[in-house]
Amino acid sequence: MLVELLTKEELLHFKQALLQDLALLLKGEALPVNSEEFGFEKIRLNISVSQLALLIRAAMDAGVIINDNKTAVLKCVALFMRTDKIENISVESMRKKFYEADRSSKDSVKDLLMEMFKKVHKY
Numbered sequence: 001m002l003v004e005l006l007t008k009e010e011l012l013h014f015k016q017a018l019l020q021d022l023a024l025l026l027k028g029e030a031l032p033v034n035s036e037e038f039g040f041e042k043i044r045l046n047i048s049v050s051q052l053a054l055l056i057r058a059a060m061d062a063g064v065i066i067n068d069n070k071t072a073v074l075k076c077v078a079l080f081m082r083t084d085k086i087e088n089i090s091v092e093s094m095r096k097k098f099y100e101a102d103r104s105s106k107d108s109v110k111d112l113l114m115e116m117f118k119k120v121h122k123y
Contacts (some may be wrong), residue, residue, distance in 0.1 A: 012098065049089055050105040052077065053097035058109070063123040074098065 056077060059065045067073050078089040
């Protein structure tokens with residue numbers, strides 16, 4: 001059995017790590033993911049969390065992302081994406097920004113979408 005193979009110190013450390021992860025999940029936070037451990041690298045984005053949340057909301061409202069559960073989508077985004085400044089995106093932070101888009105983020109996302117539109121037009 002695994003418990004029998006661990007020392008008391010290792011078992012205590014394991015329990016503490018589990019409790020920390022549980023606390024993060026209960027607060028709606030993304031668990032820190034060691035991409036090397038799981039064999040993947042998070043997708044790095046050159047936009048803010050506010051801009052990302054707005055893009056996800058627009059994609060859902062436009063029917064590009066068709067999942068019904070918004071929280072599940074935000075959790076997935078937080079798990080597999082990061083910004084240049086934030087490696088582990090908070091699901092709660094994304095949820096707030098998903099519903100409360102600021103003017104600056106709206107303007108930035110509009111500019112980004114126009115730039116993408118121009119790129120697609122050239123393809």
